[in-house]
Structure formats: C-alpha cells, structure tokens
Amino acid sequence: MADIDPSGLPVHVAIIPDGNGRWAKNRSLNRIEGHVRGTANVKDTVIFAKELGIKVITIYAFSDENWSRPKEEVDALMHLLQEYLIQERPNIMKNNIRLCTLGDIERLPLFVLEELKKTMELSATNTEMILNFAVSYGSRNEILRATQTIAKLCIEKKCIPEKIDQALFSKYLYTKDLPDPDLLIRTSGEMRISNFLLWQMAYTELYVTDTLWPDFNKEEFLKAIRSYQHRERRFGLTHEQLDEF
Numbered sequence: 001m002a003d004i005d006p007s008g009l010p011v012h013v014a015i016i017p018d019g020n021g022r023w024a025k026n027r028s029l030n031r032i033e034g035h036v037r038g039t040a041n042v043k044d045t046v047i048f049a050k051e052l053g054i055k056v057i058t059i060y061a062f063s064d065e066n067w068s069r070p071k072e073e074v075d076a077l078m079h080l081l082q083e084y085l086i087q088e089r090p091n092i093m094k095n096n097i098r099l100c101t102l103g104d105i106e107r108l109p110l111f112v113l114e115e116l117k118k119t120m121e122l123s124a125t126n127t128e129m130i131l132n133f134a135v136s137y138g139s140r141n142e143i144l145r146a147t148q149t150i151a152k153l154c155i156e157k158k159c160i161p162e163k164i165d166q167a168l169f170s171k172y173l174y175t176k177d178l179p180d181p182d183l184l185i186r187t188s189g190e191m192r193i194s195n196f197l198l199w200q201m202a203y204t205e206l207y208v209t210d211t212l213w214p215d216f217n218k219e220e221f222l223k224a225i226r227s228y229q230h231r232e233r234r235f236g237l238t239h240e241q242l243d244e245f
C-alpha cells in the first residue's frame with residue numbers, strides 16, 4: 001500500500017458488484033453459489049475499505065430490475081442479505097461503521113426489513129465510515145420520486161419552480177446527506193451504469209475491471225484506487241485552470 005497517497009483517497013466509492021452468476025457458471029455451480037461468494041466478498045471489501053480510510057462506500061446490492069429475476073434467486077438474495085446483517089452487525093459496530101440504505105426498502109420482505117432497520121438504528125451514531133446498501137434501488141425511480149415530492153411542494157406553495165436548483169433537487173434524493181461518489185468500481189467488464197446513481201455520478205471517475213465480483217480482492221481494490229489517483233479531475237475546467245487553484 002506504500003504507493004497509495006492517503007491524502008488523495010476517494011471520499012465516496014460506489015461499487016457495482018457484477019459477475020456472481022458468471023463466477024458460478026465458470027465452476028459449473030448454481031448461480032446462487034456465486035451470490036454466496038459475492039456476499040462473503042462484500043464483507044471483506046467493506047472492512048478493507050474502512051481500514052484504507054474510505055469514508056463512504058455504496059454497494060449496489062439489489063436493483064429495482066432485480067425483482068424480475070427468477071423467484072428462487074430473489075429469495076436467495078434476500079436470505080443472504082438477512083444473514084449478512086445478522087452476522088456482520090457486531091463487525092459493523094466494532095468498526096464504527098454506520099449502515100444506511102438507498103432505495104424503496106419497504107418493498108423488502110419483513111425478515112430483511114427488520115434486520116436492516118435494527119442495524120441502521122444501532123449504528124446510527126457510528127462515525128468511521130458510512131456503508132450504504134442500495135437495495136430495491138433504481139436511479140430513475142429515485143429521480144421521479146424527488147420530482148413528485150418537489151411538485152407537491154410547489155402545489156402547496158411551499159416552493160416555487162424558479163427556486164428548484166441542483167442543491168435543492170439533491171436534497172430530495174436518497175443520497176441527500178452524502179457527497180457524490182468520487183469513484184465507481186464495476187466488476188466483470190460491463191461498460192454500463194445500469195440505472196445506478198445517475199444524478200450523483202455526473203463527475204464520478206469510472207473504473208471497470210474484468211475481474212468477477214467474488215474474485216475482487218484487496219489487491220484489485222488497491223488497483224482501482226491507484227488508477228483513481230492517476231486521474232486528473234477537471235470537473236469541466238481546463239488543465240490550466242486547475243493549475244491556478
């Protein structure tokens with residue numbers, strides 16, 4: 001880790017952990033086995049991110065679209081999430097991590113929702129790192145939900161259309177209290193955003209690796225951070241303008 005600059009770490013890392021199914025298929029295993037290994041890797045990655053000094057990590061655990069997967073797979077993912085929460089709660093507390101969620105969590109089965117709420121409440125005052133699980137999450141729905149809320153406020157005369165700017169709109173997204181992601185990591189080689197944090201990723205640095213999620217280990221994480229640290233983030237400005245700051 002000697003070549004990692006601690007002062008240049010991304011504050012917020014977002015992850016699309018893709019490739020569990022392919023990992024299993026490559027080994028002639030059931031897709032669910034891939035998700036089991038994928039979940040184990042979420043555990044390791046979260047703790048490693050915290051040790052590294054990352055302040056916010058957002059993991060796309062289950063999308064709006066994933067509800068349409070075969071029932072057996074949806075059920076397995078829900079049980080894995082429940083197990084994760086029960087098993088990892090002590091570790092989350094020991095590491096001073098705060099668990100939050102993005103998404104329509106009320107759609108989740110009660111057995112998951114209860115564990116999620118319990119962990120969120122218990123960890124609410126933890127300060128070392130925020131762990132966001134995007135579950136039952138889709139960015140287009142998030143944006144529509146914000147739009148509907150603001151439209152209602154306008155009808156109730158609590159807001160006027162001219163006052164709707166980027167800062168106000170951001171306040172009605174699930175990510176309202178968070179900085180935008182600095183780095184997005186997507187595993188398994190797909191060059192897509194897949195309805196994840198569309199608004200928030202306007203200036204996020206993208207890192208795609210062919211490595212499948214269950215194989216994405218500490219060294220792979222460090223590779224992503226190294227790549228990030230070699231980027232020049234211009235936010236629409238020129239290189240020369242950046243030099244002036």
Ligand code: FPP
Nearest residue numbers: 017018019020021022038039061080081084
């Ligand atoms: C993508 O692999 C992964 C998902 C759709 C679910 C992500 C879930 C986990 C990493 C495990 C559960 C998470 C937690 C937080 C307990 P895929 O099935 O699309 O893989 P494929 O593209 O190779 O088929």
